[in-house]
């Protein structure tokens with residue numbers, strides 16, 4: 001199978017984690033007999049520095065001409081004082097829009113090998129397997145009007161939360177369908193006791209539930225969902241929520257399972273899928289070779305599954321991550337005091353080697 005992928009390493013630790021994710025992807029292609037065509041482009045701060053634009057046309061064109069995009073991270077303190085359009089984040093938000101990627105899937109899974117990493121007691125966190133389905137192209141992130149205006153000292157800032165019925169329905173449909181492939185429980189998270197957007201959200205989701213009688217739908221306000229998530233994370237299966245709530249709850253879910261560095265994401269719904277770790281550019285540790293590449297590597301697994309429908313290959317990458325963790329390999333974010341740590345590259349190499357051996361075994365079994 002032909003795999004046309006654009007990689008956008010971006011800023012901070014992005015290039016380090018993406019280079020490991022690409023080693024894994026190349027090994028999958030070589031081992032399982034796929035033809036990988038890779039193109040690398042700029043996004044975020046690196047694109048701003050080179051082109052004065054966080055998402056140059058050349059990047060958009062390359063992404064739209066490929067089947068999937070693998071992104072590292074965007075964000076750099078060098079641009080903190082710049083206007084919104086000239087910040088690295090603006091590049092990512094526009095890319096999501098250009099790709100029509102309205103459905104952001106963020107799995108948060110507890111790995112028994114990492115029991116000691118979670119701040120929660122093992123008996124609380126054990127068995128946690130959550131899929132957050134975050135609406136990605138609406139709400140406060142994109143609503144108009146938005147501005148900061150007025151005289152210094154008396155300025156006024158405005159953001160707009162806005163959701164249309166079709167927008168709610170299309171993301172809810174994705175969430176219901178995903179729930180059907182899992183434990184068939186869907187929790188819709190909103191703030192319908194205060195916000196009009198949330199009232200409409202709840203109404204539309206409730207209406208759509210009739211099309212999915214096999215899925216058990218429930219609703220929760222976002223504040224109590226945040227509390228329930230730490231008190232009883234095993235109580236969750238699929239969480240459906242709007243853009244901003246999903247941004248917050250997914251970082252929280254990362255903390256619960258032990259490290260945000262573990263979380264991968266898939267942004268789908270448009271013609272080209274976008275895959276990226278949930279963590280940011282972490283400028284404080286960039287360039288030191290200590291970042292955790294697992295979020296990026298697991299994003300490759302999501303790409304294999306959701307864009308290319310290569311389930312065996314996706315499972316192989318995920319098995320490589322589990323086996324590497326069981327083998328005791330820990331990047332700094334996962335290590336307890338006194339535990340030996342490995343570099344970004346060593347962690348990536350372990351998984352690449354696992355994939356190499358698994359592919360050989362697979363090919364021997366097939367012949």
Ligand code: IPM
Pocket residue numbers: 074075089092093247278280
């Ligand atoms: C995320 C990030 C982004 C977001 C930023 C970098 C724009 O926090 O993917 O969760 O807020 O969506």
Ligand code: MG
Pocket residue numbers: 247248251278
């Ligand atoms: Mg975020």
